[in-house]
Amino acid sequence: MKENVFCVYGLKTELIHAGDDMVDHLIDASADAGCGAFRDGDIIVIAESAVATAEGRIVALDSVEPSAAATALGAQHRIDPRLAEIVLSESEKVVGGIDGFLLCLKNGTLLPNAGIDASNAPAGSVVLLPADPDKSAARIREGIRKRCGADTGVIVADSRTHAMRLGSSGVAIGCSGLLAVIDECGRTDLFGRELHVTKRAVADCIASAAELVMGEADECVPAAVVRGSGLPIGDYTGIATIDASECLFMGTALHANPALLDREGKTKPL
Secondary structure (H helix, E strand, O other), X not given: OOOOOOEXXXXXXXXXXXXXXXXXXXXXXXXXXXXXXXXXXXXXXXXXXXXXXXXXXXXXXXXXXXOHHHHHHHHXXXXXHHHHHHHHHHOOEEEEEEOOEEEEEEOOEEEEHHHXXXXXXXXXXXXXXXXXXXXXXXXXXXXXXXXXXOOOXXXXXXXXXXXXXXXXXXEEEEEEOOOOOEEOOOOEOOOOOEOOOOEEOHHHHHHHHHHHHHOOOOOOOOEEEEEOOOOOOOOOEOOOOOOHHHOHHHHHHHHHOHHHHOHHHOOOOO
């Protein structure tokens, strides 16, 4: 029986700056990573902070004038009001928070501080999420195809916490070249029962595997190559999200307090 085996190679780069070409960094790093040139079927995972930095998505806190709403949120949740202002501007809704964090809806996803991060950012600055992670992934994929001749998948990954769990793991926020979710409905389990709801979040699983070699601190390994996954590569783009009312966690909270998703009450606590 053929074993299911894949390899993950960390891509160590130079420090990335605004305006850099991410494809340049990735190609240079692959030469030193032990994986050689990119190949058909490779899946390249890139940290959102690296992509956003190259795209110039960096904001100096001193350039921000907080509004009254941001000042109030900052006092309520012990957040720098300048950061609170940026979070408000980057969020579709703010639905609550705890000390240090606002709980936001952005791009159909529930996440802290709208994905804004002060780590791996210049002093006194924060890094926003890429403006359109799917487009970022597609652009990098096309750059690799043109310059290396390889048909790859590209994932823009972030680190996220999960409900009632300590610690963070990888999640795909942008995807190009592979299906982010594979529907297993219609298959059978070990006892012949038909699966009715099972969907595998393969892009998230790959993002988590890649983060094991990428790290979160000063490793300077903002990307990884996953080789041998066997996943189909093609003209697929986009991650999969669901409406808040369909989410077990958010839907339950929404049922208990419908005002959570009211635009007029976006700063109400959860």
